[in-house]
Each structure stands twice: as C-alpha cells, then as structure tokens.
Amino acid sequence: MFENKNWRVVSLITICFGIYFILSVLSFAFGFSWEPFEKVNLITDVFKKNDRESTEAGKLAKSDPKKQNLATDFELYKKPDLITRFYKDQNVNVLPHFSEKLHQIKSTGKGKLRIAYFGDSMIEGDLLTQTLRQLLQKEFGGYGVGFLPVQTNVGSFRKTASIKGSGWKTTNFMDKGAKNMYISGFSFSGLGNSVLTDKSVSSAQTLQKYLLYGNAGGGSINFNGSNVRLNGNSLVNSQLLSSDTLATVNFKSNSAAMPVYGMSFESENGIILDNFSFRGITGIEFKKIDEDFLKAVQNSSQYDLIVMQYGVNLLWKPDTEDFSFYTKNMKPVLEKFNKAFPKTDILLVSSADRAFMYNGTYETATGLPNVLETQAQLAFDYNLAFFNLFETMGGKNSIVGWALQNPPLANKDYIHPNAKGTDVLAQKIYQALIKDYKKYKPTTPTAK
Structure with missing residues (x-):
C-alpha cells in the first residue's frame, strides 16, 4: 500500500511538470503572458538570462572590438598616417563614438562634439590644435x-x-x-x-x-x-x-x-576643441587628478574624443633607452581615464622625432624607437587608438631635415616643430581622422 501511494505522488508530480512545461513553451512561442504564471514559468528565466548575457556581450563587443575576435597586428603601430587599434582589417572604424557624433552633426547640423587635446610644449600657444580645430570646424561646423x-x-x-x-x-x-x-x-x-x-x-x-x-x-x-x-x-x-x-x-x-x-x-553647435598644453610633462602627471574629479569633468563638459600627445620629454638624456618606469606610472593613469570616460574615444599620439648630437652630428635619439613601442603597447593593452607621429613626420632624422630645410618646419633645438611644421602635423592628423570617419557605418536609428 505504501509503495502504491508513492507511485501516485510521482505520477502527479510528473503530470504537473509536463503541463507546466507545455504551457511554458506555448507561452514563449505564441507570446502569451500572464504575470502570476510568469513567476512559475519554467523557461522564461533561461531565455531572459540568455538575452541578458547576449546584451552584455553586445555591449562589450561594441566598447571593445577585441571581443569581436578581430585579428590584431601590433606591428601596425609603425605605419605613418594611420589611426589604428591594431586590427588587421583596415576597414574597421576605430573611433566609433567620435565618428558617430561627427555623423550626427554632419547630418543634422545640431549638437556639440567636444575634443580635449592634451600635450606638452609642442602644442603650446595653440600650435597644431588651432589648425586642427579650424579644419574640423570648416568641415563639420562650429x-x-x-x-x-x-x-x-x-x-x-x-x-x-x-x-x-x-x-x-x-x-x-x-x-x-x-x-x-x-x-x-x-x-x-x-x-x-x-x-x-x-x-x-x-x-x-x-x-x-x-x-x-x-x-x-x-x-x-x-x-x-x-x-x-x-x-x-x-x-x-x-x-x-x-x-x-x-x-x-x-x-x-x-x-x-x-x-x-x-x-x-x-x-x-559644432566642433569644440580645447587645447590643454603643459610644458615639460609626459602624461604621468595626471596621477594627481583622481577618478571622481575626472568624472566631474566629464559630467560638466562631455568630451567625445580625448587626444594625448606626449613623449619627447621622456627623452631628456641622449642615451636613455629603458622606459619601464613610464609604463609603470602611465598604466594607472590610462586605467583611470578609461573608467572616468567610458563612452569617450581616447587616442594616444606618439612622440614626434627628437635629435641629440652623436659624434658631432644631430641624429634621432637612440631611445626613441623604444618610446614608440612603449606607447603603442600601452594603447594596445588599454584598447586605445594610436597614431605614430614620428613616422608620420618622416621617421628617423626627420626633425633634423625639418629644421634645415628652407623654409624650416622645425626649430634648431631639434625638438619643436615651428608654426609651419605644426600646421603640417595638424593636417596629417585631420586627414587620418577623416579617413577613419569614412569607415564608419551608421547603425543607430538616429544615424540612419
């Protein structure tokens, strides 16, 4: 008698489970919804979880294209005139937020796009940035x-x-x-x-x-x-x-x-480009500004693109070749910027050329290739865009050539491009930005 009762209980549970399961499948298949039933729906949590995981994966993929399993090539950092995130596929837009905002302004004539351009004495007095600002405002307004x-x-x-x-x-x-x-x-x-x-x-x-x-x-x-x-x-x-x-x-x-x-x-409306120059720095000085303060900056100004152009001040001795100290100090800065500006594209612009005298002749600093690789590795590790300014201006000994040509494009300190030289660099950066923008494909309803 006891065994017979157990069999009836098992049968009842099996029948109820079967009914609930069939109703759960039917409700999902035909869109049937009833709040009390949703609490006991046997499959809704599974699909909601999958949908949630899919959504989160999509967000990650959008914010970090590496999540899309795009093949990378670190050696791309050596290419001139290229803004890269090291993807082998050269048709991938690497400044998606910036490009989307450009498209919005170009299409509607409404809205502001704000750029923070950080640098050392190379952009002091609005050099380089004044020309870049003018070019962008001419094309996109503002x-x-x-x-x-x-x-x-x-x-x-x-x-x-x-x-x-x-x-x-x-x-x-x-x-x-x-x-x-x-x-x-x-x-x-x-x-x-x-x-x-x-x-x-x-x-x-x-x-x-x-x-x-x-x-x-x-x-x-x-x-x-x-x-x-x-x-x-x-x-x-x-x-x-x-x-x-x-x-x-x-x-x-x-x-x-x-x-x-x-x-x-x-x-x-239009393009707003802020020049933030500070003589003699390398970028690690931002360790003195905490994450909450940076978030407050973004809340007040809403930057769409941050550009960091540093490097020549790492080369203050002609024989310096080890820049591990820079990696150590710059990593927490970049991590802080990524957290404080999560929807902002960040572009690292490498050091320009700098020369010292070796054996009676001015030549590119022996440590400069190591600076470039260090900066590119930081960009790669933190999923930032990268632009090789050194190669773009001509590579090895280019600063010497710029200083000696007529008319000169650089001062004879063999460090600083002059006004004409920075105009050339601004045009190069502008052309690289436009080249990347042309790879952008509108995806949002507003953009379409």
Whole structure:
C-alpha cells in the first residue's frame, strides 16, 4: 500500500511538470503572458538570462572590438598616417563614438562634439590644435576657441586668444602635494581678475561663454560689470554666463576660496576643441587628478574624443633607452581615464622625432624607437587608438631635415616643430581622422 501511494505522488508530480512545461513553451512561442504564471514559468528565466548575457556581450563587443575576435597586428603601430587599434582589417572604424557624433552633426547640423587635446610644449600657444580645430570646424561646423585658462605665462605668442590675468593664486601639476587641479593642469583661487579674448571668431558670431569652476559654496563673480551668483557644489561646474557677439570678457572673483579653472568660448553647435598644453610633462602627471574629479569633468563638459600627445620629454638624456618606469606610472593613469570616460574615444599620439648630437652630428635619439613601442603597447593593452607621429613626420632624422630645410618646419633645438611644421602635423592628423570617419557605418536609428 505504501509503495502504491508513492507511485501516485510521482505520477502527479510528473503530470504537473509536463503541463507546466507545455504551457511554458506555448507561452514563449505564441507570446502569451500572464504575470502570476510568469513567476512559475519554467523557461522564461533561461531565455531572459540568455538575452541578458547576449546584451552584455553586445555591449562589450561594441566598447571593445577585441571581443569581436578581430585579428590584431601590433606591428601596425609603425605605419605613418594611420589611426589604428591594431586590427588587421583596415576597414574597421576605430573611433566609433567620435565618428558617430561627427555623423550626427554632419547630418543634422545640431549638437556639440567636444575634443580635449592634451600635450606638452609642442602644442603650446595653440600650435597644431588651432589648425586642427579650424579644419574640423570648416568641415563639420562650429566656431570658438574653446577652453582658456584665467591666467597663463605662455600665451604671448598665441594667435587665437588673448589671456590677461592677475591676482590669482595658482596651483599646478608641478607643485608638491598638489591634487585635483583642472585637466589643464592648473587651478586658480583668490580675488583675481581676468580679461579673455577669443581672436578666432568674427564680430558677427554669437559666442556662448561658460565659466568652469569648483564648489561654488554660494560664491559669485563680477562678469562684465555685473555680479553673477554661481550655482553648483560639484568638484567641477559649468555655468553659462552670456550668449552674445562679445568676444572679450572681463571678470573678477568675489570668493577667495572658490576654485576657478577657466572659461570656454564656443558656438551653440559644432566642433569644440580645447587645447590643454603643459610644458615639460609626459602624461604621468595626471596621477594627481583622481577618478571622481575626472568624472566631474566629464559630467560638466562631455568630451567625445580625448587626444594625448606626449613623449619627447621622456627623452631628456641622449642615451636613455629603458622606459619601464613610464609604463609603470602611465598604466594607472590610462586605467583611470578609461573608467572616468567610458563612452569617450581616447587616442594616444606618439612622440614626434627628437635629435641629440652623436659624434658631432644631430641624429634621432637612440631611445626613441623604444618610446614608440612603449606607447603603442600601452594603447594596445588599454584598447586605445594610436597614431605614430614620428613616422608620420618622416621617421628617423626627420626633425633634423625639418629644421634645415628652407623654409624650416622645425626649430634648431631639434625638438619643436615651428608654426609651419605644426600646421603640417595638424593636417596629417585631420586627414587620418577623416579617413577613419569614412569607415564608419551608421547603425543607430538616429544615424540612419
């Protein structure tokens, strides 16, 4: 009798399981849905999980094309005039977010695309970036010089802007113990005043003027003769002060403790390219800016492309060939940038050529090939785009040739391209960006 009862229980469970299973399959196949039944649906969790895993895999594949099993070739870093992520397939678009935004602006004439261009003295005074900005704005729209610091000691030869500031207390990358300067490498405080002029625009163009500052704490500034209360208690805040045809602004801080970073002069739509030059650095200085601060920068400014052009300052001795220290210090910087700017394309631009005197003749630094390989390896490891500036300008001893030709394209320090030379490099970078953009295939409904 006991065994017979067990058999009945097993039979009942089997029949119920069969009914539930058939109903689960039918509900999935014909789209039948009833909330109480969904809680006991035997297959919905399986398919939801698979869908979720598929979605996550798709996101990973989009953010990291290596997940798409694309074959790579590290040696591509040696090619001139090429922005690469080391994919053998040369038809793959390697700056997808940047290209999608370019396509949107080109198609609609609406929206802003913001570029942060970091570098050392090679881009000081808006060299290179002024030409790149002009080329991009001509093709995709927009005007305005972008970010200007409130004070600088190196702006006397800048053609695109005038920066006159006084009374500011300055903190920068080179100060011991300094932390969380703006991404320009500077932070200003005190009761300083500044007169800033955008020289790149015509008198008829309407310019939006945004002040960038830290925790306002109820502070204010005097802007063109009127007191303006500042809002925002984030690490980085952006406030529109005016939108008019005035290309010159005069402002004074009324709050000594409030950090002030600079002002952006920009059009309502189009390309905005910010020059962030800092003499003598290599990029590792960004270790002094923490991830939360970088996230606050992105929340206030929304960069679509970040360019980092460094390298020549690693070659401060003619015989230096080991750059493992640079890898060690740059890895956490790049990891931090990837986390703080997850939807932003990041492009590493390699060192340009630099020469030292060997046996009475100026020649390319013996350690420069190692610098290039080190920078390319960092780009490869962190899934960043890479552009070989050294090979693009002509490779070995090109800086010597540039300095000696008539008219010269470089100074006879055999380090710095001059204004004509940086114009050439800007055109090369622009052409490489456009070449990659032409590989982009619109995929989103908006783009289509």
